[in-house]
């Protein structure tokens with residue numbers, strides 16, 4: 001079980017948003033991102049490449065492009081781009 005204190009220091013590695021626990025999975029609270037990180041033996045796997053990246057529109061797993069910090073849906077074309085500069089994305 002992941003403790004609340006531990007959860008508080010964790011953030012989505014892609015968009016830096018807070019995470020919430022959903023069963024055995026940590027879910028990014030930033031809806032357009034929504035990456036899901038698996039927890040194994042109480043250790044979350046915080047790698048975007050290993051995360052489930054369901055499209056918020058159609059549920060298809062989106063393609064992650066590390067260089068662009070973007071997620072692109074191969075099915076409906078929905079694209080999420082994390083802006084590194086400036087404040088948090090809306």
Ligand SMILES: [Zn+2]
Pocket residue numbers: 012013014015016017028029030033034035
């Ligand atoms: Zn995120």
Ligand SMILES: [Zn+2]
Pocket residue numbers: 055056057058059060073074075076077078
């Ligand atoms: Zn989609």
